Amino acid sequence: MSETERGVALVTGASSGIGLVTAQALRRDGYRVFGTSRKPMPDTADGITMLICDVIDDASVQSVVEEVLSRAGRIDLLVNNAGLGLIGGAEESSVAQVQALFDVNLFGVIRMTNAVLPSMRRRGKGRIINIGSVLGFIPAPYAAYYSAAKHAIEGYSESLDHEVRAFNIRVSVIEPAFVRTVFDQNGIKPDSMLNEYDRARADVDALFRDVMPKADLPAVVADVVVKAATDARPRRRYTAGKAAKQISLLRRFAPADIFDKSLRKQFRLPV
Numbered sequence: 001m002s003e004t005e006r007g008v009a010l011v012t013g014a015s016s017g018i019g020l021v022t023a024q025a026l027r028r029d030g031y032r033v034f035g036t037s038r039k040p041m042p043d044t045a046d047g048i049t050m051l052i053c054d055v056i057d058d059a060s061v062q063s064v065v066e067e068v069l070s071r072a073g074r075i076d077l078l079v080n081n082a083g084l085g086l087i088g089g090a091e092e093s094s095v096a097q098v099q100a101l102f103d104v105n106l107f108g109v110i111r112m113t114n115a116v117l118p119s120m121r122r123r124g125k126g127r128i129i130n131i132g133s134v135l136g137f138i139p140a141p142y143a144a145y146y147s148a149a150k151h152a153i154e155g156y157s158e159s160l161d162h163e164v165r166a167f168n169i170r171v172s173v174i175e176p177a178f179v180r181t182v183f184d185q186n187g188i189k190p191d192s193m194l195n196e197y198d199r200a201r202a203d204v205d206a207l208f209r210d211v212m213p214k215a216d217l218p219a220v221v222a223d224v225v226v227k228a229a230t231d232a233r234p235r236r237r238y239t240a241g242k243a244a245k246q247i248s249l250l251r252r253f254a255p256a257d258i259f260d261k262s263l264r265k266q267f268r269l270p271v
Contacts, residue, residue: 006030007076009229010068012055012112014048015041017181018131018218019081023048025222026229031077034068055082055108065115074123077229078116080109081131083149087204088190089197090144097191098145105149110156117164126169129228130157131221134177134239134247141267142197142204158236172228172236177243178208178215203268216241 009026013019014035023035027047035044036053043049049071053064068075083105086093093101109130120126135143136150154173161171193201224240239245250259264271 006230007032008068008072008074009033009077009079010036010065010075010112010116011079011081012036012053012108013082014050015039018176018179018221019079020044021218022079022081022222022225025219025226026077026079029226029230031229032072034064034072036064036082055111056103058111061108061111061115065112065119069119075116075119076125077127077129078112079129079131079225079229080112082108083131084146085143085187086146086190087143087187087208088201089142089194092190092192092194092197092201093145094191097188101145101188102149102152105146106152106156109153113160117169120169121164121167124168126164126167127229127234128157128160128169128171129225130171130173131225132157132173132175132237134175134244136173136175138247138251139263141264141269142201154237161236170234172234172238174221174224174228174238174240175244175248176216176221176224176240177247178211179218179221179241180212180215181218200269207266207268216243 006029009031011019011023011033014023015037019035023033024046027033033048035048035050037050038052038054040052041050051064051067054060084101086101113128130153132153133150135147136154140147157171157173164171221240224238228234228238239248250262261271
């Protein structure tokens, strides 16, 4: 399949991890792929064109979208992947730090989406895929703000999907569980650490260190992105990986008190 048969894809945060592997998977599936990173990067050996974009900057977002439209003439698929993690007690982050996190994880998605929608509406076609998380539908002790941003992505994406379906544009969320590189490479620490949370924070940090070596590879998420991008009748939500599917089923069908105890046990909190 030639690179024009599938269409043109734009993937944010494509310098490493889920973004890079997703860009590569889409390229193999026949898309012409543009990836973004905050710093200059050479095009990849497998044909991904890398462009500079900072999703917290309106001008940068508009510029990269215009660049892709200038080079390729259209954008058929936007994958909003750029994001940050934050591990710590909710009380340990200043409002300014939380605003900075949301500026990337939520408002960055909104900026990119608003920038591509006009061209998609004109063509009467498009797909927007947002990389969410199981933390978008379950609570996450010591990741409250990351979880809150992912919860917001869920509501935003589903609402937007209803709005743009009339233009033959569909919006989906991908919901992975633990994936290597998400927290350990893109995580930040609270800016107001409190001694009272030292023990619990250390336990959660240890949990992530234990889980990450056994976590899903980014390719698991990338494969689901390709499926969501090419499904004739796309779903609004796709879990990615065995653990994510199990968590989703448990959240839907387990009694609330059982789910609560299971989650606290998972996060090494007193039951």
